[in-house]
Amino acid sequence: MAHSQTTYVPGYKNTHVQHHEWRNAENSAAFLIPVLQAKATETPDLKLLDVGAGSGTITASLAKYMPHGHVTATDISDEILKSAAAYAEKVGVTNITFQTANVYKLPFSDDAFDIVHASMVLSHLDAHADALREMLRVTKPGGVVANRESDLRMWCWYPELPGIAKMQKIQNLVHEKGGASSKVGPQLVSYAMQAGAKREQITMSFGTWTYSTPEERNMWAGVLAARCREGESRKKALKEGWATAEDYDEAAQAWDEWARTEDATFGAMHGEILIRKD
Amino acid sequence: MAHSQTTYVPGYKNTHVQHHEWRNAENSAAFLIPVLQAKATETPDLKLLDVGAGSGTITASLAKYMPHGHVTATDISDEILKSAAAYAEKVGVTNITFQTANVYKLPFSDDAFDIVHASMVLSHLDAHADALREMLRVTKPGGVVANRESDLRMWCWYPELPGIAKMQKIQNLVHEKGGASSKVGPQLVSYAMQAGAKREQITMSFGTWTYSTPEERNMWAGVLAARCREGESRKKALKEGWATAEDYDEAAQAWDEWARTEDATFGAMHGEILIRKD
Numbered sequence: 001m002a003h004s005q006t007t008y009v010p011g012y013k014n015t016h017v018q019h020h021e022w023r024n025a026e027n028s029a030a031f032l033i034p035v036l037q038a039k040a041t042e043t044p045d046l047k048l049l050d051v052g053a054g055s056g057t058i059t060a061s062l063a064k065y066m067p068h069g070h071v072t073a074t075d076i077s078d079e080i081l082k083s084a085a086a087y088a089e090k091v092g093v094t095n096i097t098f099q100t101a102n103v104y105k106l107p108f109s110d111d112a113f114d115i116v117h118a119s120m121v122l123s124h125l126d127a128h129a130d131a132l133r134e135m136l137r138v139t140k141p142g143g144v145v146a147n148r149e150s151d152l153r154m155w156c157w158y159p160e161l162p163g164i165a166k167m168q169k170i171q172n173l174v175h176e177k178g179g180a181s182s183k184v185g186p187q188l189v190s191y192a193m194q195a196g197a198k199r200e201q202i203t204m205s206f207g208t209w210t211y212s213t214p215e216e217r218n219m220w221a222g223v224l225a226a227r228c229r230e231g232e233s234r235k236k237a238l239k240e241g242w243a244t245a246e247d248y249d250e251a252a253q254a255w256d257e258w259a260r261t262e263d264a265t266f267g268a269m270h271g272e273i274l275i276r277k278d
Numbered sequence: 279m280a281h282s283q284t285t286y287v288p289g290y291k292n293t294h295v296q297h298h299e300w301r302n303a304e305n306s307a308a309f310l311i312p313v314l315q316a317k318a319t320e321t322p323d324l325k326l327l328d329v330g331a332g333s334g335t336i337t338a339s340l341a342k343y344m345p346h347g348h349v350t351a352t353d354i355s356d357e358i359l360k361s362a363a364a365y366a367e368k369v370g371v372t373n374i375t376f377q378t379a380n381v382y383k384l385p386f387s388d389d390a391f392d393i394v395h396a397s398m399v400l401s402h403l404d405a406h407a408d409a410l411r412e413m414l415r416v417t418k419p420g421g422v423v424a425n426r427e428s429d430l431r432m433w434c435w436y437p438e439l440p441g442i443a444k445m446q447k448i449q450n451l452v453h454e455k456g457g458a459s460s461k462v463g464p465q466l467v468s469y470a471m472q473a474g475a476k477r478e479q480i481t482m483s484f485g486t487w488t489y490s491t492p493e494e495r496n497m498w499a500g501v502l503a504a505r506c507r508e509g510e511s512r513k514k515a516l517k518e519g520w521a522t523a524e525d526y527d528e529a530a531q532a533w534d535e536w537a538r539t540e541d542a543t544f545g546a547m548h549g550e551i552l553i554r555k556d
Contacts, residue, residue, distance in 0.1 A: 154547065156429050158464040186436040189490060190541040199492075199540050206486035206545035212467060213482075262477050263468040267484035269432065269547045 019223040020054055021087070025061035028119055031205050031272045032146040036065045039114055039144075044068040046114040051103050051135060052076070052121030056084025060093040062117065067095065072113070074101035103131045108138045115139075117146045120270075122191070123175075123184045129194035136195055136277055145192075145275040148207060151185035154269035159261055163254025167228060170243045170251070174233045177242065185271025192275050203274040211266040220266060221259035228252035297501040298332055299365070303339035306397055309483050309550045310424040314343045317392055317422075322346040324392040329381050329413060330354070330399030334362025338371040340395065345373065350391070352379035381409045386416045393417075395424045398548075400469070401453075401462045407472035414473055414555055423470075423553040426485060429463035432547035437539055441532025445506060448521045448529070452511045455520065463549025470553050481552040489544040498544060499537035506530035 025033060039046050046069040050059040053073035063071045073096050075081045081098045088096050101107055103121065116135045122128045135145045152172050157164055172182040184191070185206070192202050211220040227233060228251045237243040258264050303311060317324050324347040328337040331351035341349045351374050353359045359376045366374050379385055381399065394413045400406045413423045430450045435442055450460040462469070463484070470480050489498040505511060506529045515521040536542050 151434050151545075154432060154434050154545075156432050156461070156464045156547065156549075158468060183434070186434045186543045186545060189543050190436060193541050204490035204543055205488045206547070208484035208486060208547060210483045214477075263471050265464045265467050265482055265549065267429075267432075267464060267547060267549065269434065269484070269486060269545060271434075271543065271545065 018219060021057050022219055023058050025058055025065065027209065028058050029062065029117065029146065029148065031148070031207055031274065032117060033065065035144055035146070035274060036062065036115060040066040040069060043114060047072070047112065048115040048117065049074070049108070049113040049138060051116065051118040053084055054080055056087050058119055059084065059096060060088045060091055063093045063095050069095065071096040073098050074106070076100070076102060104134055106134055106138050110137055111140045112138045113140060114143045115146065116143070119148045120150060122147065123149050124180050126179050128181070128184060128191040132191055132195035136197070136275065139277045141277055143277050145277065147188060148270050148272045149184035149188060150182070150268070150270050152182035155266070157258065157266045158264060159258070161254040161258055163250045164258065166247055167224065167251035167254070170237060170247060171233065173242050174237050177240070178236070185269070188271045188273040192273055197275045201276045201278060205272045207270050207272050209268045212264070217259045217264055221255040225252040225255035228255065296497060299335050300497055301336050303336055303343065305487065306336050307340065307395065307424065307426065309426070309485055309552065310395060311343065313422055313424070313552060314340065314393060318344040318347060321392060325350070325390065326393040326395065327352070327386070327391040327416060329394065329396040331362055332358055334365050336397055337362065337374060338366045338369055341371045341373050347373065349374040351376050352384070354378070354380060382412055384412055384416050388415055389418045390416045391418060392421045393424065394421070397426045398428060400425065401427050402458050404457050406462060406469040410469055410473035414475070414553065417555045419555055421555050423555065425466060426548050426550045427462035427466060428460070428546070428548050430460035433544070435536065435544045436542060437536070439532040439536055441528045442536065444525055445502065445529035445532070448515060448525060449511065451520050452515050455518070456514070463547070466549045466551040470551055475553045479554045479556060483550045485548050485550050487546045490542065495537045495542055499533040503530040503533035506533065
């Protein structure tokens with residue numbers, strides 16, 4: 001199968017990274033925490049691989065649950081891994097090694113890790129099952145692959161500003177046209193079975209992100225309004241004729257208004273799987 | 279404000295109750311559990327009111343977290359409360375009192391309960407803020423109102439059977455036409471503020487239901503296929519001309535097929551609030 005998608009379309013500007021840095025184990029990998037705690041008790045020197053670690057905030061947060069273990073964080077981008085290493089140093093987490101790697105060809109031997117984690121990675125790839133198969137290969141028997149991915153249709157927000165609906169529609173189009181997938185979340189069981197897992201080895205759940213407090217609203221709307229005004233997606237969509245500058249400007253203004261609204265809320269739902277390797 | 283909605287359209291047939299009985303504190307009120315545990319430690323003889331308790335499985339499950347406290351469970355339907363009482367007896371939970379009541383006029387004095395909980399109740403009402411105001415009235419200062427409500431647009435499923443999309447569309451129409459609301463979840467902060475709460479007293483989150491294992495698929499699809507084939511909603515929609523028998527039959531067959539699909543998943547997202555009464 002072709003593996004054409006090896007870049008990350010949204011880019012790594014500060015406005016995008018701001019949301020990435022909000023993420024931690026509690027708000028983005030809660031489904032893995034009980035498993036991680038149990039494994040860290042059973043095998044204190046456990047090994048965790050975080051694939052597509054990006055800005056590394058989830059990585060550093062997971063690493064805190066396994067102070068006597070070791071984390072390997074990979075990403076296709078050397079640039080973002082440098083920023084992840086700087087973040088880990090800033091927060092005083094010392095048990096992480098950073099290494100550039102392609103998820104389809106992980107530079108590790110079979111059965112090398114107790115836990116292999118990826119968050120919002122498959123959504124940017126075009127061969128989802130191949131990525132999970134490679135993650136399973138480097139997982140020890142008795143170990144676990146943990147993966148969380150979006151369904152970009154699953155957004156709800158209040159007040160119901162039409163500019164936000166417009167952005168959601170354009171964003172999903174840009175995502176799909178760019179060779180990525182906007183709805184991997186509910187298909188994770190299917191991809192895991194295509195990767196060789198049996199149904200009974202898989203635990204499926206759905207997780208959410210919530211933005212509602214003044215701080216959360218400013219962070220989330222700030223990131224999305226900036227993406228509408230100056231993001232790589234905007235440039236690509238305008239160039240290809242998928243949307244107009246007016247569409248993006250309306251969406252950006254809607255995010256500004258949403259952030260100012262005291263009773264505003266936003267929710268997004270993601271699919272999550274734990275695959276037990278026998 | 280008019281309070282016209284005092285019946286529960288889906289009815290209480292076994293096929294509907296089967297899903298209600300799947301519900302417990304862990305899968306339907308996880309956002310309340312840490313608060314309940316903290317209060318039960320601080321005030322062992324705490325008082326919890328469960329409004330619109332229905333078949334009472336969440337109620338009984340919450341009651342187990344407060345063995346030295348007391349739970350009052352209310353519902354508009356005397357019939358369903360009898361079934362809730364029978365369920366509590368069956369599972370050996372003895373610290374619950376059952377009492378018929380209207381959520382708009384709760385038969386309790388001000389400041390009577392430490393925790394007031396309602397799950398999927400406001401969605402069946404037409405005066406959401408009035409219900410929350412009444413729940414706040416009977417909550418002690420320092421206590422908490424906890425409420426979880428659907429957004430019926432927030433369903434995702436795999437495989438993408440069109441019959442399921444058809445059912446979702448019809449169901450939301452029947453819900454809205456019947457005077458209820460299909461999207462209370464993301465509006466909960468707004469309703470809480472209309473009921474007198476300040477923004478800083480409110481904690482918003484989103485929760486989910488997942489159906490994916492063979493048992494979950496059979497339960498969920500069984501309930502929804504039966505609702506499509508013989509539910510009160512079908513009778514009402516056919517009578518009013520909102521949908522045809524063929525629409526409902528196609529939807530029922532889609533649920534049958536979904537249940538048989540080994541890698542099928544279904545997720546639903548709900549809004550949740552905790553309101554701290556000062």
